[in-house]
Amino acid sequence: MRVAYNEQMDELGDLLGEMAGLAGLAMERATQALLHADLGLAETVIDEHDKISELGAVCEEKAFALLALQGPVAGDLRAVVGGIQIVADVDRMGALALHIAKATRRRHPSHVLPDEVSGYFAEMGRIAVLLGAATREILETRDPERAARLHEEDEAMDDLHRHLFTVLMDRDWQYGVAAAVDVTLLGRFYERFADHAVEVGRRVVFLVTGVLPSSEDFHDTTSRMSNLTVYPES
Amino acid sequence: MRVAYNEQMDELGDLLGEMAGLAGLAMERATQALLHADLGLAETVIDEHDKISELGAVCEEKAFALLALQGPVAGDLRAVVGGIQIVADVDRMGALALHIAKATRRRHPSHVLPDEVSGYFAEMGRIAVLLGAATREILETRDPERAARLHEEDEAMDDLHRHLFTVLMDRDWQYGVAAAVDVTLLGRFYERFADHAVEVGRRVVFLVTGVLPSSEDFHDTTSRMSNLTVYPES
Numbered sequence: 001m002r003v004a005y006n007e008q009m010d011e012l013g014d015l016l017g018e019m020a021g022l023a024g025l026a027m028e029r030a031t032q033a034l035l036h037a038d039l040g041l042a043e044t045v046i047d048e049h050d051k052i053s054e055l056g057a058v059c060e061e062k063a064f065a066l067l068a069l070q071g072p073v074a075g076d077l078r079a080v081v082g083g084i085q086i087v088a089d090v091d092r093m094g095a096l097a098l099h100i101a102k103a104t105r106r107r108h109p110s111h112v113l114p115d116e117v118s119g120y121f122a123e124m125g126r127i128a129v130l131l132g133a134a135t136r137e138i139l140e141t142r143d144p145e146r147a148a149r150l151h152e153e154d155e156a157m158d159d160l161h162r163h164l165f166t167v168l169m170d171r172d173w174q175y176g177v178a179a180a181v182d183v184t185l186l187g188r189f190y191e192r193f194a195d196h197a198v199e200v201g202r203r204v205v206f207l208v209t210g211v212l213p214s215s216e217d218f219h220d221t222t223s224r225m226s227n228l229t230v231y232p233e234s
Numbered sequence: 235m236r237v238a239y240n241e242q243m244d245e246l247g248d249l250l251g252e253m254a255g256l257a258g259l260a261m262e263r264a265t266q267a268l269l270h271a272d273l274g275l276a277e278t279v280i281d282e283h284d285k286i287s288e289l290g291a292v293c294e295e296k297a298f299a300l301l302a303l304q305g306p307v308a309g310d311l312r313a314v315v316g317g318i319q320i321v322a323d324v325d326r327m328g329a330l331a332l333h334i335a336k337a338t339r340r341r342h343p344s345h346v347l348p349d350e351v352s353g354y355f356a357e358m359g360r361i362a363v364l365l366g367a368a369t370r371e372i373l374e375t376r377d378p379e380r381a382a383r384l385h386e387e388d389e390a391m392d393d394l395h396r397h398l399f400t401v402l403m404d405r406d407w408q409y410g411v412a413a414a415v416d417v418t419l420l421g422r423f424y425e426r427f428a429d430h431a432v433e434v435g436r437r438v439v440f441l442v443t444g445v446l447p448s449s450e451d452f453h454d455t456t457s458r459m460s461n462l463t464v465y466p467e468s
Contacts, residue, residue: 016303068311073302081298081318088322175386178403184418 005070014085017140019055019090020200022131026052026097027193031125033104035118035185037111045101050220052094056087056158063087082207086139086141089196089203093132096196103186108181114175120164124190125149127157129198138201147201157194161187239304246296246317251374253289253324254434258366260286260331263429265359267338269352271345279335286328292320297321308446320373323437324432327366329431332421336388337420346416348409354398359426361391367433372435378442381435386459391428395421 026045033042063084064073072080103112113121131153138147164187167173168180206212260279267276299319300306306314337346347355365387372381398421401407402414440446 064311064315067315068307071305073466077302079297081301081315084319085322088319151382165415168415173411177407177411180411180414181399181402182416185422188419188422221357 001034001070004074005066005076008066008070009064009076009079012066013142015055015059016083016086017136019052019059020093020132020136020139022048022055022094023090023097024053024136026094026101026127027125027132028129029164030100030104031094031121031128032099034100034112035122035125037104037108039108042101042104042108043191045097046105048099054089056091059087060084070109070210075207078210079207081095082203086144086200086203089199090135093135093193093196096193099189103182107182112179113184114179114183116175117164117167117183120160120167121186121190124157124160124187126163127153127160127191128193130195131157131194135200138204142204142208144205147204147208148213150198150201154198157191169207173197200213237342239300239306242296242300242304243310243313246293246300246314246417247376249289249293249296249375250317250320250324251370252346252395253286253293253321254327254366254370254373256282256286257324257327257331258363258370260328260335261359261366262363264331264334264338265355268334268346269359271338271342271355273339273342275344276335276338279331280339282455283328283332287325290325293321294318309441312444313441316437320434324369327369327427327430330427333423334420337416341416343423345415346420348413348417350409351398351401351417351464352377354401357397358391358394358421362392362424362427365391365428369431369434372438373428376438376442377438381442382447384435385430387434388428391425395425409429 026049029041030045031141032038033045063080066080067077072078106112111118131150134146134150137143138150164183168183173180202213260283263275265280266272267279297314300314301311304310340346345352365384366382368384368387371377372384398417402417407414436447
């Protein structure tokens, strides 16, 4: 029973890792598509999106089977339920990459981003891809220390996001309201992608240690930024 | 055993319903605060937000205890796990109301919204409150037909959201980029609130019928709107 449980649990971790890998790949391609107005790459992200949700459904089924057939308790139970909760976060990471790809397609052949802010998105994209890879690693290794470090990458994302709003809110913004709306939403998509990665990390810490870090301690940056006049929160 | 299970499951449904009630109340207050630049009401939403997360933690604990002690199978297992998944959606509904309250506080004593769009937000707020109440009802009664009808209210929200973007993207927008950024994010918060309500409905349908409606059929409106030049998707 125990051996079967461990094997199935490893398999679930690998599948979740694979799912995070797909979400990370989607984000990598969506960012390249966005930066270079690459319609083909945007279409690839859009066409392949269903794979992420399908893998999520497979993960959920596997977790249900584990619960029903193995009847895990205590830490094992927490791990399986945690797996189900993680599916929702990774699924959302994929959906956010999809939104970026669709924005690229919608404006094609125009570029969505004014040159002035494309550097921000290149960097937010780099961090998002890094977070995707870290999420995969954490799901496969269940290393709580690596999970806790996601937080640092998320802070870098928050800093970029904050600076981006400073640029947007500047009186010298010359690209009109439509571009500002695009940049606002795209910036939010990157920031939310990072938040979901951090949430996965928080859940992995919980399922390994039994202690769920409070989301405030772990990644909420609201308190630091409540005096800013821009939109900092997740 | 069965009696205990049913009792505890009813209790979980009531607690989830209560949580949805708090999220709906937060949205109602946040909308009033937004429309009238009412700082006191915004502060109330912010101060009381923790109650929603705390109730979420209680729901999760109760569901874990149910899994560990009652060892439910088949439909019962699905119902308990569904309850845990629903916590994440309702928690997010509360967080979105919180974001709206914080935006109100951030711009106080100014109004966040230009007069031209406040009617849209009054209506989006009305629908959001209605969706919050429906979510509560569905969690308490587990009525799959009512759950499926959430979809109609979500369509009304999507329509409003789409029109709002038309106003924003209009060359006659006179309120500057900063207001456009605010309106963009606030509009998205309402739309996401509705999406999470619909997601709860979808999960309730699943836990009652055993069939998870595809999110596309149930609430994704992307295909209808892929030719629009605005940001329609959730």
